[in-house]
Amino acid sequence: MLAFIIRRVLWMVVLxxxxxxxxxxxxxxxxxxxxxxxxxxxxxxPELVRSITKTLGLDKPWYVQYGKYMQHLVLHFDFGYSYQNxxxxxxxxxxxxxxxxxxxxxxxxIWLLIGIPVGIxxxxxxxxxxxxxxxxxxxxxxxxxxxxxxxxxxYLFSKDIGVFxxxxxxxxxxxxxxxxTEPVAVIQSLILPWxxxxxxxxxxxxxxxxxxxxxxLGEDYIRTARSKGLGERRVVYKHGVRSAITPxxxxxxxxxxxxxxxxxxxxxxxxxxxxxRLAFDSIQKSDLPVVQGTVLIGxxxxxxxxxxxxxxxxxxxxxxxx
Amino acid sequence: MAPxxxxxxxxxxFDTEDGLVQAxxxxxxxxxxxxxxxxxxxxxxxxxxxxxxxMGLTRFFRNAQISGEVLFEGRDLLKASDDEIRDxxxxxxxxxxxxxxSSLHPFYKIGDQLVEAIRAHRDVSRAQALDRSVEMLGLxxxxxxxxxxxxxxxxxxxxxxxxxxxAMGLINDPKLLIADEPTTALDVTVQAQILDLIERLQHxxxxxxxxxxxxxxxxxEVTDEIAVMYAGRVVERGAKDAIFAAPRHPYTWGLLRSxxxxxxxxxxxxxxxxxxxxxxxxxxxxCAFHPRCPYVQPDHMRVVPSLxxxxxxAAHEVACLLAEPQRVALWxxxxxxxxxxxxxxxxGVTSAGAPVVAEGGQAG
Numbered sequence: 001m002l003a004f005i006i007r008r009v010l011w012m013v014v015l016x017x018x019x020x021x022x023x024x025x026x027x028x029x030x031x032x033x034x035x036x037x038x039x040x041x042x043x044x045x046p047e048l049v050r051s052i053t054k055t056l057g058l059d060k061p062w063y064v065q066y067g068k069y070m071q072h073l074v075l076h077f078d079f080g081y082s083y084q085n086x087x088x089x090x091x092x093x094x095x096x097x098x099x100x101x102x103x104x105x106x107x108x109x110i111w112l113l114i115g116i117p118v119g120i121x122x123x124x125x126x127x128x129x130x131x132x133x134x135x136x137x138x139x140x141x142x143x144x145x146x147x148x149x150x151x152x153x154x155y156l157f158s159k160d161i162g163v164f165x166x167x168x169x170x171x172x173x174x175x176x177x178x179x180x181t182e183p184v185a186v187i188q189s190l191i192l193p194w195x196x197x198x199x200x201x202x203x204x205x206x207x208x209x210x211x212x213x214x215x216x217l218g219e220d221y222i223r224t225a226r227s228k229g230l231g232e233r234r235v236v237y238k239h240g241v242r243s244a245i246t247p248x249x250x251x252x253x254x255x256x257x258x259x260x261x262x263x264x265x266x267x268x269x270x271x272x273x274x275x276x277r278l279a280f281d282s283i284q285k286s287d288l289p290v291v292q293g294t295v296l297i298g299x300x301x302x303x304x305x306x307x308x309x310x311x312x313x314x315x316x317x318x319x320x321x322x
Numbered sequence: 323m324a325p326x327x328x329x330x331x332x333x334x335x336f337d338t339e340d341g342l343v344q345a346x347x348x349x350x351x352x353x354x355x356x357x358x359x360x361x362x363x364x365x366x367x368x369x370x371x372x373x374x375x376x377m378g379l380t381r382f383f384r385n386a387q388i389s390g391e392v393l394f395e396g397r398d399l400l401k402a403s404d405d406e407i408r409d410x411x412x413x414x415x416x417x418x419x420x421x422x423x424s425s426l427h428p429f430y431k432i433g434d435q436l437v438e439a440i441r442a443h444r445d446v447s448r449a450q451a452l453d454r455s456v457e458m459l460g461l462x463x464x465x466x467x468x469x470x471x472x473x474x475x476x477x478x479x480x481x482x483x484x485x486x487x488x489a490m491g492l493i494n495d496p497k498l499l500i501a502d503e504p505t506t507a508l509d510v511t512v513q514a515q516i517l518d519l520i521e522r523l524q525h526x527x528x529x530x531x532x533x534x535x536x537x538x539x540x541x542x543e544v545t546d547e548i549a550v551m552y553a554g555r556v557v558e559r560g561a562k563d564a565i566f567a568a569p570r571h572p573y574t575w576g577l578l579r580s581x582x583x584x585x586x587x588x589x590x591x592x593x594x595x596x597x598x599x600x601x602x603x604x605x606x607x608x609c610a611f612h613p614r615c616p617y618v619q620p621d622h623m624r625v626v627p628s629l630x631x632x633x634x635x636a637a638h639e640v641a642c643l644l645a646e647p648q649r650v651a652l653w654x655x656x657x658x659x660x661x662x663x664x665x666x667x668x669x670g671v672t673s674a675g676a677p678v679v680a681e682g683g684q685a686g
Contacts, residue, residue, distance in 0.1 A: 127384070220424040227377055227419075228439040228490070229412035230405075239427055318474040319428060 004322035014302045019299045023292050028062035033286040035083040049318045080289035089293040100274035104259035110198035117136045120211025124236055126214055138203035150269035167192045171271040197263055211245035243244035246316050253309035261298025324396055325352040326530050327498055332390035334371050341603040345371040347554040358531040360541030363551035366599045369534045373500045377417050378407035389413035413443040416491040420503035427474035432486055433471030439490050458489040481512035500532045517543050538577050550574050553600050553610035560638030570640040570649050572615050575656055616662035617671050
């Protein structure tokens with residue numbers, strides 16, 4: 001087990017290096033805008049442009065730039081500085097992490113609390129009208145794009161423009177504070193984003209679990225459990241759900257990893273100062289160090305949570321051994 | 323004394339997209355306390371469905387329509403409530419299944435699964451239940467049972483898992499054990515061990531057994547009585563010795579001639595029954611076996627045979643439209659090594675010219 005984890009961590013490092021390299025090459029070889037002009041402004045003099053180019057190191061070949069970037073990253077855990085405003089990327093990412101993490105974990109709790117019970121209910125009552133209604137509704141939420149759902153929810157429920165002004169609208173996330181320092185303000189401002197983000201996931205999880213559980217309930221060992229004379233509740237939960245829910249852990253790890261790297265659409269629609277919003281802004285401005293930083297942090301979370309899932313599997317399924 | 327289990331006119335129909343599947347059609351059989359009944363037939367003959375119904379497990383199929391009577395200790399289980407039948411299941415009646423590899427839950431330890439079976443019906447502590455589980459595992463021949471209760475199913479071989487299933491089936495001292503093809507998924511040497519085990523335990527624990535199989539060789543070892551099923555119906559029923567010595571149904575003849583025997587000459591061919599089991603949706607008219615029967619007569623395609631006791635042995639019943647003297651003559655010829663054609667000639671049974679219908683079902 002330990003050997004497995006060490007091997008996987010080494011692989012994680014290799015993968016992150018490859019990802020950083022690819023991001024760097026794409027941005028250096030095919031720049032979407034000249035980062036120097038971003039810093040220098042519209043009518044900059046040629047001297048200024050030259051001097052900024054030199055300061056940012058953009059006069060060197062791309063592989064030299066990449067080498068320097070990696071050197072700083074590995075030796076000093078330094079992600080470089082924004083081309084646009086010279087803020088430390090590391091600092092920027094760390095200051096935005098709480099908002100993204102709060103959004104992701106809160107939404108996850110909501111979608112699990114909705115998706116799992118609905119999935120079980122539908123599997124046990126499959127074919128009934130309740131099941132069909134639940135699965136039909138789920139399909140609607142899966143099909144609805146999150147930005148559309150976000151805008152509609154703002155239009156309907158936000159306090160500033162909503163038809164039913166119930167919840168805080170966009171841009172209400174406290175600028176300096178997090179869930180621990182200002183819990184009430186954060187929770188209030190995140191209710192709509194949580195629900196919007198959780199909607200499609202809850203729907204996907206419900207359908208996924210329904211499918212899994214339906215299949216599991218047809219397994220021979222379920223027939224064995226029934227022939228032992230166990231109550232149907234115990235058969236479904238202890239024998240059925242226990243098996244059916246294991247694959248959910250896999251997709252949960254992936255989904256959470258992706259979201260921790262920034263829920264770009266949700267954060268943008270609700271103007272939440274998280275990693276996703278940062279990534280969105282930096283891509284628009286061709287701010288390579290920030291893009292690079294957000295890509296790496298996103299990749300890190302996905303790979304890391306995958307590792308967690310694999311380790312968790314060894315505890316969930318006795319047949320899995322490393 | 324009333325028999326332990328009496329199944330009367332049991333009919334199970336499944337409503338499927340393709341039509342009504344009549345899986346079990348007016349099946350009757352009885353099992354006496356402590357005795358063993360073998361139910362023999364090909365796949366699709368309704369043998370498993372009839373037993374699942376006894377266990378109340380077909381209740382979980384929403385499309386199943388069930389009628390008839392299943393009297394267990396005089397009580398009709400088809401009329402019992404879900405809770406009442408759940409209370410019997412795994413307690414007074416238990417069942418073991420064909421595929422031991424998939425019949426145990428992969429995520430739970432053997433011991434936990436056995437303990438659960440006990441505690442579903444007995445108000446005992448976990449420790450007591452675990453002791454009982456260890457005892458049962460020892461009884462079914464699992465070495466080092468005290469240690470193996472902590473194993474997971476995937477750490478056991480197929481034969482060992484079937485032993486665990488048997489231990490689970492017998493753990494609450496049931497009056498009746500239904501074994502549905504318990505040896506089919508196992509290799510031959512293990513099959514023999516498992517059959518020996520079932521036979522030994524049946525005598526030690528005085529449990530009645532219903533053994534479901536497609537293999538006459540299996541029932542020969544264990545059972546006292548045999549019911550042969552074809553296309554959802556019982557076509558022949560009687561004491562084991564009577565069935566082996568003097569079978570009266572052409573389908574039983576086919577089954578007997580398709581198993582290898584040590585006393586057969588080396589060159590003798592095994593004779594498969596031509597054709598395939600009929601569709602249970604479009605069942606052949608008349609005798610359901612007629613499309614595959616070498617001795618079919620024109621009226622067999624119209625008249626449905628019912629189980630009738632033999633004139634000389636009231637306990638031996640057969641559902642065949644041939645006259646008894648013809649059946650006796652045919653079997654005597656077959657036993658002497660004749661082919662069905664030769665037997666027909668010797669017994670003076672005319673050929674109706676009915677072709678053997680490979681696909682079955684639509685003829686008649």
